[in-house]
Structures are given as C-alpha cells and as structure tokens.
Amino acid sequence: xxxxxxxxxxxxxxxxxxxxxxxxxxxxxxxxxxxxxxxxxxxxxxxxxxxxxxxxxxxxxxxxxxxxxxxxxxxxxxxxxxxxxxxxxxxxxxxxxxxxxxxxxxxxxxxxxxxxxxxxxxxxxxxxxxxxxxxxxxxxxxxxxxxxxxxxxxxxxxxxxxxxxxxxxxxxxxxxxxxxxxxxxxxxxxxxxxxxxxxxxxxxxxxxxxxxxxxxxxxxxxxxxxxxxxxxxxxxxxxxxxxxxxxxxxxxxxxxxxxxxxxxxxxxxxxxxxxxxxxx
Amino acid sequence: xxxxxxxxxxxxxxxxxxxxxxxxxxxxxxxxxxxxxxxxxxxxxxxxxxxxxxxxxxxxxxxxxxxxxxxxxxxxxxxxxxxxxxxxxxxxxxxxxxxxxxxxxxxxxxxxxxxxxxxxxxxxxxxxxxxxxxxxxxxxxxxxxxxxxxxxxxxxxxxxxxxxxxxxxxxxxxxxxxxxxxxxxxxxxxxxxxxxxxxxxxxxxxxxxxxxxxxxx
Numbered sequence: 001x002x003x004x005x006x007x008x009x010x011x012x013x014x015x016x017x018x019x020x021x022x023x024x025x026x027x028x029x030x031x032x033x034x035x036x037x038x039x040x041x042x043x044x045x046x047x048x049x050x051x052x053x054x055x056x057x058x059x060x061x062x063x064x065x066x067x068x069x070x071x072x073x074x075x076x077x078x079x080x081x082x083x084x085x086x087x088x089x090x091x092x093x094x095x096x097x098x099x100x101x102x103x104x105x106x107x108x109x110x111x112x113x114x115x116x117x118x119x120x121x122x123x124x125x126x127x128x129x130x131x132x133x134x135x136x137x138x139x140x141x142x143x144x145x146x147x148x149x150x151x152x153x154x155x156x157x158x159x160x161x162x163x164x165x166x167x168x169x170x171x172x173x174x175x176x177x178x179x180x181x182x183x184x185x186x187x188x189x190x191x192x193x194x195x196x197x198x199x200x201x202x203x204x205x206x207x208x209x210x211x212x213x214x215x216x217x218x219x220x221x222x223x224x225x226x227x228x229x230x231x232x233x234x235x236x237x238x239x240x241x242x243x244x245x246x247x248x249x250x251x252x253x254x255x256x257x258x259x260x261x262x263x264x265x266x267x268x269x270x271x272x273x274x275x276x277x278x279x280x
Numbered sequence: 281x282x283x284x285x286x287x288x289x290x291x292x293x294x295x296x297x298x299x300x301x302x303x304x305x306x307x308x309x310x311x312x313x314x315x316x317x318x319x320x321x322x323x324x325x326x327x328x329x330x331x332x333x334x335x336x337x338x339x340x341x342x343x344x345x346x347x348x349x350x351x352x353x354x355x356x357x358x359x360x361x362x363x364x365x366x367x368x369x370x371x372x373x374x375x376x377x378x379x380x381x382x383x384x385x386x387x388x389x390x391x392x393x394x395x396x397x398x399x400x401x402x403x404x405x406x407x408x409x410x411x412x413x414x415x416x417x418x419x420x421x422x423x424x425x426x427x428x429x430x431x432x433x434x435x436x437x438x439x440x441x442x443x444x445x446x447x448x449x450x451x452x453x454x455x456x457x458x459x460x461x462x463x464x465x466x467x468x469x470x471x472x473x474x475x476x477x478x479x480x481x482x483x484x485x486x487x488x489x490x491x492x493x494x495x496x497x
Contacts, residue, residue, distance in 0.1 A: 248334030249399035256321025
C-alpha cells in the first residue's frame with residue numbers, strides 16, 4: 001500500500017505543478033484552486049457568491065443557449081453547428097479561451113461576440129436589424145444565451161489567445177495602449193482601478209491585471225451579475241467601464257473593444273477560466 | 281499619404297497590415313488612437329454635459345498624454361517635472377480667497393457619484409448636480425464603512441492639521457489639480473476639469489476641515 005502511494009505521488013505533484021487548467025472541474029472548484037494559490041481579497045470578497053456558484057442562474061441561460069445553437073434558425077434555416085470559432089466548425093470545447101483570434105475568412109481579429117454575429121449573419125442569414133443580433137444584453141437575449149453556452153464549454157481551460165498572426169499582436173498591443181490611456185472628465189484609464197492589488201472602490205475589491213490568478217476571474221465572462229440579476233458579457237463590461245470613466249460609449253464589437261479584450265485576455269494567459277462565473 | 285514621425289520598422293509593418301484591412305482615412309499618432317478616432321471605436325458625436333462631444337472627451341490634454349505614456353511604470357523625474365509645471369500653471373484661486381463652505385453640502389458632494397456619464401445612459405445635470413464621489417476612493421466619516429481605498433484615508437483631516445492658511449491652500453490645490461503635488465496621480469482634477477464648481481469645492485473643504493463635520497469626530 002505504501003509503495004502504491006509512492007508511485008502515485010509524483011503523478012499528483014506533476015498535475016498540481018501544471019496549474020489548475022482542468023476542464024473536468026466545476027467553476028467553483030476552478031475558483032477554489034486559484035484561492036488556494038494566491039492570497040487575494042478580490043477572489044474571496046463574496047463568500048455568498050462562492051456558495052451560490054453551484055446554483056448559478058447562468059446555467060439555465062447556457063442550457064437555453066445550447067438549444068438555440070443546435071436549432072435551425074434564420075432565413076437560411078441553419079444551425080450554428082457550422083460556425084468556426086477557431087478550432088474548426090462546431091468545435092466549442094476550449095474555443096473561447098483561445099479568442100480573440102485572427103480569422104482568415106474575414107481577415108479580422110474577432111472576439112466571441114463578433115464571431116457569433118458573423119456566423120448568425122453568414123450561416124443563418126440574420127440581418128443586423130433582427131432582434132437575434134440587435135439585442136446584445138440581458139439573460140433573455142439570444143446573444144447572451146449563445147455566449148453563455150459557448151463560454152461554458154471553455155470552463156477550466158487555460159486562457160491561451162493565439163499570437164501567431166501579426167494582426168493578433170497588433171491588436172493586443174493597441175489594447176495595451178488603450179488600457180493605460182487616460183482621458184475624459186476624470187482623467188481615468190483602465191489602469192486607475194486595475195493596476196494594484198486589494199484596492200477598493202467603495203466596498204468592492206478590484207482585480208489587478210498584473211496578477212493573472214486574480215485577473216482570470218475578472219475576465220471570466222459571461223458571468224451572472226448578482227446586482228444586475230442578469231448574465232453579462234465581456235462587451236458589456238467594456239461598455240460599463242468606459243461609461244464609468246466618463247469617456248462615452250464604446251461601440252459593441254468595434255476593433256477598439258476587441259483590442260482591449262485581446263490585451264486583457266493575454267494578461268490572464270495560462271490561468272484557468274471560470275465559466276460561467278458569478279460576480280457581485 | 282501616411283506621414284508618421286517616429287515609427288520604427290515593426291510599427292510600420294503593423295500599420296501596413298492594418299492599412300490594408302481597415303483603410304485609414306487620416307493619420308493618427310498610434311494604432312490605439314486610430315481605433316478610437318478613425319475606425320469607429322466610439323460614438324464620437326454624442327453630446328456631453330459640458331457642451332462638447334465624446335470626441336472632445338477622448339482627446340487627451342498634455343497631462344493625460346504624458347501620464348498615459350508611463351504605462352505601468354511609476355513616474356520618473358523628467359515626467360514629474362513637466363507634469364508638475366503644467367499643473368502649477370492650471371491653478372486658479374477663488375477671487376475672494378479660499379473659504380470653507382457648508383460641510384453638509386460638502387458631504388452630499390463627497391457621497392454622490394452622479395454626473396458626466398455619457399453613453400447607453402446619460403446623466404442629466406439639469407435634474408441633479410454632479411458629485412465628487414470622494415468616497416469611491418477615500419475614507420472620510422469614520423462611521424461610513426463603504427469607503428474606497430484607492431486614495432489615502434482622510435478621516436480626521438482638519439482635526440489633525442488645523443485650518444491655517446497654508447493647509448487650506450494646499451488642500452484647495454490638491455482638489456483643483458492634484459498633479460501639482462502628486463504628478464500622474466490617479467486622482468481627478470476636480471477644479472481644472474470643471475468636475476466641481478468653486479462653491480462645491482469650498483463645501484467639500486468644509487467637510488474636510490469644519491470641526492463640526494463628521495470627518496473630524
């Protein structure tokens with residue numbers, strides 16, 4: 001028996017050393033693995049949310065998203081199973097954690113939302129005026145149902161946005177400039193709130209982009225926002241931050257928004273995604 | 281057509297790739313600026329409360345530009361000198377000298393985060409005055425538990441320092457343009473950027489210095 005333990009031990013150690021990227025873990029277990037690794041007030045700020053994660057309302061939204069994904073819809077009566085999110089048509093496992101990425105068919109770096117819109121237009125024949133595409137926010141929107149479903153299939157995967165194409169690095173680097181770019185009535189940049197550890201706005205602990213174990217939770221969207229009673233996307237977070245910074249409205253899926261998301265995803269590289277997450 | 285001043289070779293390559301993809305219409309200093317101003321990044325024509333547009337909001341002034349260039353680095357002595365001198369030039373003192381206003385009104389200003397937000401929802405200053413949102417970053421009244429920690433605690437501010445002319449002058453300048461003393465600070469320039477009126481600044485100062493203010497209990 002003792003010998004057997006000795007044999008297993010190196011395997012266990014090797015597994016632990018390669019961090020916690022493990023798609024078989026539940027989102028709350030992924031979060032716990034990060035809490036065990038770093039001392040972070042951000043990760044632990046709401047024990048109530050952590051407790052509620054197994055019953056995350058986002059699971060229902062993801063379930064509806066799965067149905068929508070498989071359903072033949074739109075003027076072309078097609079499902080989204082032919083949509084390529086970067087790993088081949090219909091391959092969703094670990095696809096989102098490798099976005100934004102460059103897509104040769106559009107010649108653009110695309111995030112989850114812009115790729116989804118692209119597929120709904122080209123494969124299903126929806127137009128930008130259709131509610132399926134136009135309505136971007138809220139748990140009841142097609143967009144959030146689909147994003148939550150697709151995102152949830154990257155739970156536990158390590159963020160790994162490709163940086164092979166020059167457009168991918170160019171967008172990431174432009175995103176970095178945007179992150180530190182001060183402007184507007186209050187002179188804020190993203191770095192004003194996200195460059196330090198353990199700082200608070202009022203009672204909310206802020207995540208630090210320089211601590212990847214903390215930052216992976218910050219960028220793990222879609223997440224159920226308890227205070228909003230809705231599932232929210234990365235694009236919604238970006239819009240909210242610019243609004244709070246008094247810098248006006250960033251356009252959904254604009255290259256500016258995708259550049260910022262490229263930078264923030266790159267900053268969480270190697271850390272496991274928590275999908276769907278639950279946030280304050 | 282493209283006239284860039286200081287582009288290095290890799291930057292030129294990127295610009296060429298992006299030129300082919302995005303079709304530039306004008307020349308920007310950097311790719312990020314191009315994404316904001318030329319590639320439809322923001323709703324630039326949206327009106328702002330102060331009578332301009334979002335484009336004006338996103339256009340950087342001297343201090344914003346210089347401090348942005350630091351990225352994650354802390355301020356170096358050359359940057360500090362240039363920012364401090366820009367800030368010093370910006371300071372405008374009230375005509376009748378610095379006076380303390382009404383601490384109760386100052387408390388309301390310190391608590392309110394309303395104002396200047398533009399976008400999917402836009403703050404209406406005709407319905408509600410903009411605030412200073414001091415509590416987002418500072419502790420003030422020791423009985424308020426929901427205070428931010430991005431800035432230092434200001435609890436007991438006047439009690440600890442008194443109300444002499446030099447300290448009133450210093451506090452006024454920090455609120456008006458903190459870069460005079462803290463170059464490239466995260467704190468907004470409440471006077472210089474017209475976030476707060478002169479009266480509001482004097483009310484906030486009363487909240488900090490008045491012996492009856494909860495800050496000093």
